[in-house]
Amino acid sequence: MSNVKKYSIEVRVWIEETEGAFLGIGKIWLLENIRKTGSITNAAKEMKMAYRQAWQLVEEMNQRAESPLVEKLLGGKGGGGARLTEAGERAITTFYELEKRIKDFAEKETQNLKF
Amino acid sequence: MSNVKKYSIEVRVWIEETEGAFLGIGKIWLLENIRKTGSITNAAKEMKMAYRQAWQLVEEMNQRAESPLVEKLLGGKGGGGARLTEAGERAITTFYELEKRIKDFAEKETQNLKF
DNA sequence: TATCAGTATTCATTTTAAAACATACTGAAT
DNA sequence: ATTCAGTATGTTTTAAAATGAATACTGATA
Numbered sequence: 403m404s405n406v407k408k409y410s411i412e413v414r415v416w417i418e419e420t421e422g423a424f425l426g427i428g429k430i431w432l433l434e435n436i437r438k439t440g441s442i443t444n445a446a447k448e449m450k451m452a453y454r455q456a457w458q459l460v461e462e463m464n465q466r467a468e469s470p471l472v473e474k475l476l477g478g479k480g481g482g483g484a485r486l487t488e489a490g491e492r493a494i495t496t497f498y499e500l501e502k503r504i505k506d507f508a509e510k511e512t513q514n515l516k517f
Numbered sequence: 518m519s520n521v522k523k524y525s526i527e528v529r530v531w532i533e534e535t536e537g538a539f540l541g542i543g544k545i546w547l548l549e550n551i552r553k554t555g556s557i558t559n560a561a562k563e564m565k566m567a568y569r570q571a572w573q574l575v576e577e578m579n580q581r582a583e584s585p586l587v588e589k590l591l592g593g594k595g596g597g598g599a600r601l602t603e604a605g606e607r608a609i610t611t612f613y614e615l616e617k618r619i620k621d622f623a624e625k626e627t628q629n630l631k632f
Numbered sequence: 633t634a635t636c637a638g639t640a641t642t643c644a645t646t647t648t649a650a651a652a653c654a655t656a657c658t659g660a661a662t
Numbered sequence: 663a664t665t666c667a668g669t670a671t672g673t674t675t676t677a678a679a680a681t682g683a684a685t686a687c688t689g690a691t692a
Contacts, residue, residue: 424524453638468522481688516607593667
């Protein structure tokens with residue numbers, strides 16, 4: 403028996419747009435937490451991320467998508483909040499489907515890695 | 518005609534080992550430059566990377582691979598140098614083949630991305 | 633019209649990683 | 663035994679990124 407180590411393949415998937423990286427797993431998690439908590443503030447807390455950072459990510463997504471992924475509600479009862487748009491919901495679904503297909507393929511394609 | 522933006526998918530592939538990321542495109546480039554230049558020093562210069570960093574990457578690769586990917590020559594004529602081992606050569610080939618299959622699949626799998 | 637919680641934005645601070653610097657070691661060749 | 667270019671390694675500087683703190687804005691509700 404020789405010293406055989408286990409190697410596995412990892413794949414990171416993201417969507418690119420003319421100005422660079424547009425949507426990866428990090429922003430998808432943020433979208434999911436916004437859906438779950440109803441606000442950018444609470445989504446950020448959930449992820450132990452600075453509000454400032456979360457807000458900037460949302461801003462960037464909204465500006466670079468064809469239509470906004472997050473709808474922001476200003477003022478009013480509870481101070482406002484944020485919710486996903488239809489496009490935001492679709493983005494999550496689309497991303498995960500794509501990611502799954504690619505990761506499944508990668509795994510299937512990989513056996514007996516040796517270095 | 519509506520404002521249709523172009524989105525494309527990007528995929529990053531790397532090899533994972535028990536202790537974490539083991540071999541990705543960055544280390545592969547380093548291996549290629551070592552092969553091309555015959556030393557870690559010159560490979561690092563080629564890549565505008567600090568020698569220290571390049572050396573550490575080589576060290577890590579060698580320790581975590583089943584057998585070293587880079588053979589280091591100490592002292593002597595020209596001060597020494599570094600060259601790829603058989604395993605190092607195979608690592609480059611294996612990595613690129615795997616990466617190509619996965620990227621081709623990803624591209625094929627992706628059309629009409631809309632966000 | 634005062635409250636309230638979240639959004640919007642700037643600025644200072646901290647954390648982190650990368651690069652730069654410095655110095656010792658190696659061994660063939662002269 | 664000196665030279666030489668590359669390896670080996672610790673320490674210091676620099677730069678970039680994330681965080682934190684501070685402040686103004688918003689608008690439904692009581």
